[in-house]
Each structure stands twice: as C-alpha cells, then as structure tokens.
Amino acid sequence: MLKSMTGYGEGTAESAAWKIRAEVKTVNQRYLDIAFHTPKLLNAEEAHMRDTIKQTVARGKLDLFLTVEDLREKSVNIRVNRTLAQAYQQALNEMSDLLRVTRPDDVATIASYPDVLTAEEQTSFDGGETVLDEALGKALVALDEMRQAEGANLEQDFLHRIDTLAGFVEKLKQLAPAIVASYRDRLKATVAELLAAENIDETRIIEETALYADKVNFTEEVVRLESHFAQFRQIIAEADGPVGRKLDFLIQEMNREANTIGSKCQSAEAAQTVVDMKSEIEKLREQVQNIE
Incomplete structure (x- = not known):
C-alpha cells in the first residue's frame, strides 16, 4: 500500500502521575527529518522516541509536539544563598x-x-515513560491511517495517468508506419539525386541510409516505455514499504525515452503527442514527490 508523506495524528494518555498529549505532523522531504517540540523534562527520551517514530515513518519532515502535565504532588527544596x-x-x-x-x-x-531564598521543585520523569509511549503510539497510528488514505487516493491517480501515457504510446505506434513511409520517400529522392550525379558518392548514400534507420525508428524507446509502465504498476501493486524513490527513478526514465522519441518523430501530430506525454509525465513526477 502506498503512503503519502503528508499527514497528521494526535494521541493522549494519562496515569495517576502524568497526562501527555502528542501531536505529529509530516510533510514532504527527501529524507527523514524529525524535529522535537517538547519540554526539557523529556530531552533524555528523544533517542527512544526517534526509534519509535522510525518504525512508522521512513521519509518526510516530521514535527512532534508534546504537552506534559505532572499530576503528582510536587516536592520542593528551599535553597539558601x-x-x-x-x-x-x-x-x-x-x-x-x-x-x-x-x-x-x-x-x-x-x-x-x-x-536570598529560592524554591526549587524536584522534577523527574519517573513513571512517565509508559504514558509517553502510549500517547506517541496513538498519534503515530492516526498519522499512519491518514497517510495510507492519502496514498490510496494517489494510487488511483497514478494508475489513471499511466493509462493515459499508455494511450499516447499506442497513438505513436499507430503513427509510426506513416512517419517511416514519409521519411522513406524523402530518402529515395535524396538517393536518386545522388545517383544522378556524375560522380556517385557511395559513402554519402551509405550515410543517408544509416541515418534513416536510426532517425525515424523509435521502436526501442516505445518498448522501454511500456516496460516502465509495467514496472510502475507492479511496484504500486506490491508496495509494502517506501517506494517513492523507485517510482521517481522510473519517471525520470520515462521522460528520457519521451525526449528521445521527440527528437526522432517526423510529423507534427507525433510531436504534439510527445508534448502531451511529457506534460503528463511531469504531473506524475509532481505527485510522486508526495509518496514515501
């Protein structure tokens, strides 16, 4: 299941001694970055909280806000200066x-x-660890549910866009024979012109023929695009962890193949199809930035 990197969750837990409220907010970021907004009393718990968060969140900018109420009767010392x-x-x-x-x-x-006299409260977090774990756990569960829901919506959008791209590729495949025929006619005219010359340049003929074979044939690019589409769908279907980087890499490859086809196609209709394809790939790329 895909997960969005954007989400929010909160949770509260309470015991006879402590009441703790946790809030977590996440937004897009390439790597995991955790910022703690907590009382100094919990500084020693940051390493433990970081490990707990990593069990749920792998990528993104995460802000953790903790509100702590000490319900115990305070012990106070009076210090004499x-x-x-x-x-x-x-x-x-x-x-x-x-x-x-x-x-x-x-x-x-x-x-x-x-x-001259200073009252100092005796503060410690004794017995608060369990309450902290419960509050943070509830917040992370709520966060994960929101991220999964958003991920499911993005999945449907991705599949729709991949289908759209596949339609563009199919259109290019249909246009290919006419493009090849048109270029072949131009090549024949060029070869006929060369043969009519008194001094036949055989090297030029060979060069023009080789250029024809490479210039208009985008079969390889089409095959690779279709392979990328299949891989994209498979990654989404089998996702059981962070897959955003894999999807982003595939989109880069899609864009590369589209650019190559654009440089090879020899018709206005094919060129416009490639422009539409690149626009759709860019929309796909923007959306993938939201995926963990």
Whole structure:
C-alpha cells in the first residue's frame, strides 16, 4: 500500500502521575527529518522516541509536539544563598553604623531580600515513560491511517495517468508506419539525386541510409516505455514499504525515452503527442514527490 508523506495524528494518555498529549505532523522531504517540540523534562527520551517514530515513518519532515502535565504532588527544596545573605547582613550593619540606627536582628528581614531564598521543585520523569509511549503510539497510528488514505487516493491517480501515457504510446505506434513511409520517400529522392550525379558518392548514400534507420525508428524507446509502465504498476501493486524513490527513478526514465522519441518523430501530430506525454509525465513526477 502506498503512503503519502503528508499527514497528521494526535494521541493522549494519562496515569495517576502524568497526562501527555502528542501531536505529529509530516510533510514532504527527501529524507527523514524529525524535529522535537517538547519540554526539557523529556530531552533524555528523544533517542527512544526517534526509534519509535522510525518504525512508522521512513521519509518526510516530521514535527512532534508534546504537552506534559505532572499530576503528582510536587516536592520542593528551599535553597539558601549564603554568600548573598551574608553580603546583605554586612551591608545592613554598615548602614546601621553610618546612620546610628539599630542593627536588624530578625533573620526574616534578610530572608525577604531578593534571591536570598529560592524554591526549587524536584522534577523527574519517573513513571512517565509508559504514558509517553502510549500517547506517541496513538498519534503515530492516526498519522499512519491518514497517510495510507492519502496514498490510496494517489494510487488511483497514478494508475489513471499511466493509462493515459499508455494511450499516447499506442497513438505513436499507430503513427509510426506513416512517419517511416514519409521519411522513406524523402530518402529515395535524396538517393536518386545522388545517383544522378556524375560522380556517385557511395559513402554519402551509405550515410543517408544509416541515418534513416536510426532517425525515424523509435521502436526501442516505445518498448522501454511500456516496460516502465509495467514496472510502475507492479511496484504500486506490491508496495509494502517506501517506494517513492523507485517510482521517481522510473519517471525520470520515462521522460528520457519521451525526449528521445521527440527528437526522432517526423510529423507534427507525433510531436504534439510527445508534448502531451511529457506534460503528463511531469504531473506524475509532481505527485510522486508526495509518496514515501
């Protein structure tokens, strides 16, 4: 089954201690690029989350957003900045001596000054790993479902365009006999002109004949195109993993064969058919950029 590289999924999980909401968004990109938008508390979990994501996503730009609620009763430590407290006390004593006022003897007075006391919450992610896995797992399942649905739509579009291209090739095959006959007539005229000359240039005749054989015969290109179409359909039918690069390579080869046919065809109708074919190949190429 084909998968699009564009999708979205979310999932929420909760325990007595933690509530976590995960959101994943993906867009097209040649390789897998994961960006984490998570609290610092989860920095140590990034390697594990990356491995989990890789089990579902192989290509694309993925953004992971995590919202974490700590439902536990917080443990708080009060830190005393001893150096700052002593500095405040010394400064107050100097002011007392200078102004001849009573020195402060209440510790609460010094404690009330900025940064003397600092409350520090004890934070850890103990017990949150299971909740994180569940939330991320749900988000990835939802993401994968959306990408598969979009991939199924793209598959139908691909098959329709391949059928259209096959129709263009069939038209070229029908035009080929008339193209060959027309070029043969021109070749006969050229050969007759050469034979009428007093000094017959046999080399020129051989060159013109060889040129004829190569210039108008696009049978090989047509056969390769039909082979590419068959491979394209087969890859789609048997897809059980990332196939976007294979399809993109085949499209490059299709375009190469179309260009060669365009340089060989000797009629306006055939030339227009090749133009239409290249336009369809380009549309196919644009759509394949969405496939993982």
